[in-house]
Amino acid sequence: MERNILQEKINRDITIIVLMGALLGITYSAFSDGFGVLYPHVNTFIIGILVGALISYLEFYVFPKKGRRLKFMSLVLIRTFLYIGSISSIVFFVLLISRMIRLDMGFLNVLASEDFKRYIFKEDFKVAIAYTVALAFIINFSILMIRKMGKDVMWGIVTGKYYQPSEVERIFMFLSVRYSDQIVKKIGRLHFHRFLEDFFYDITKPILEHKGTIYEYVDDLVVVSWKPNEGIQNANCIRTFYNSKNKIKENSEHYYTTYGFVPKLIAGYHIGKVVRGELGEIKGTIVFFGDVMNTTSRIKEKCEDLEKDLLISADLNDRLTLPKIYYSTSCGEIGLKGKQKDLELYYINEESIINLEVV
Template structure:
């Protein structure tokens, strides 16, 4: 099971827990309403425990059916649609299901509680719409980033140890000129989608898309674990080789990347007023970009800093070529670089 699927199951678990809590709160609200001055009181045989079980049961069943549909179908099938489009589609579909349930109840139940069905339909319709909106916002910000916003993790800047990979598309200018603007955009969209699984499988976080470049970040311990920060590149390469027929058929080309990888301290924090974002700042980012720029000069697929290589057991798994001490553009001190291949 790849990490994208694991992440989806995690989303489903969160939805299930949230909808169970909402079901409980609905039961509590109904209980209080029954004992207000404007209420005629509870019906004969009313039980708060039964109400809790029914509402939480509805939340659980709804999460198993509706939540699964949102996570595994709607957000895959309609990921290219606008937020408003998917929210409206999901809400209307849910209300249609509620209407269908009401019709079935009228046929098979002698005295259906239509008002209760309508009330539940409206309440859970709003819950479904809000859930879908949150799923899409989370997708927009990136895995885990939206949650960090909610809990204010980076309100105060924090220093972190990170590994960065700058992944750059080979011959991007030539490809863009040949495909044209619209088709090139479609190509990048397909390409970035296809390389997502190898990135997630290696515990990478997609930090930014910059034109035809992808910036991938790792928590330091995740990146050095089993050489995931290095393995990620070669997994992407192998995955694209398996998809070669697709790209030849649709775009008449074979995509390939080059990468620079480096590690160091960065400061992570929220920036912006009109548009807020969580950004990393530090010399390591600029240095990684410069390292990636050396790939063309040395005709190398991957170049890593010696600082990072010293923390990894590269011998035996990759062909290692020491490039010597290189003065990177804009840097005063020379840096030892290493080219990798497999």
């Protein structure tokens, strides 16, 4: 179930990339050959699809796993060589096979033919490769930019969607590491930063799998937002927390040996209306603005005082339908810093199936 949502996202992206490849391939042949004959378009169409598939495979399956810890420059070099090499061979073989079919000649015959040699060494072969590599670079660059800025921000900037601020309802989760102050003092800032890189990497997947959007990172804090229906559906927002916790548990050996501790997570949840808009002429960001953010932050702070992992506001608790394995308990009306009115907070616990059977 969880896998599917992420997989669906990736599948959608791959479809877009492959279609773009095909489209850009045909654009090339339309410009260089016009519409007189059919075969160049078939060739470029196939090349486009293959290159799109190649990019998708490398960018979604190979580099995210293997490349994360590599130096950036070596990543760039590896990418460049890999792309130029594989794209040249794709173009070469597609053209070769297309000629074999079209001229009804054998593999070696085509290779040896004057016509083909001339095409490869004198004519458009290098232009075709340059065009393909340039486009692969642009597609890659866009993937990188989208990853850097976040999909929503990028889309917002392109369409100007957030130019006019609007009021939207969102669920917020403020997630951070318990006792981070003490940990920083023990292991030092630099080491703590490395830990955060790993930590954020691990919890990204659970967040995305449950339809959360990462809003920002502040120190050891991650702010995640959901559209109300998406966060409430299957209690996605709550499950994000417990799945992140499990993910950390799975990797606990790594955390323990590398940093000397296994992080414990705490999270505060709230729902409410915020203003969403684009801010900043030179540092464009999509921002959420409103009191809800402050309140969520205060709720999270209460986790430390009340010795709980996860606290949610009554507003959110009322709207959630919890799956059987979760149950919520009221912690009573709690006074929050900077707030005049006390807020009722709930604690949500995960009950494993085994325990349920005993009861």
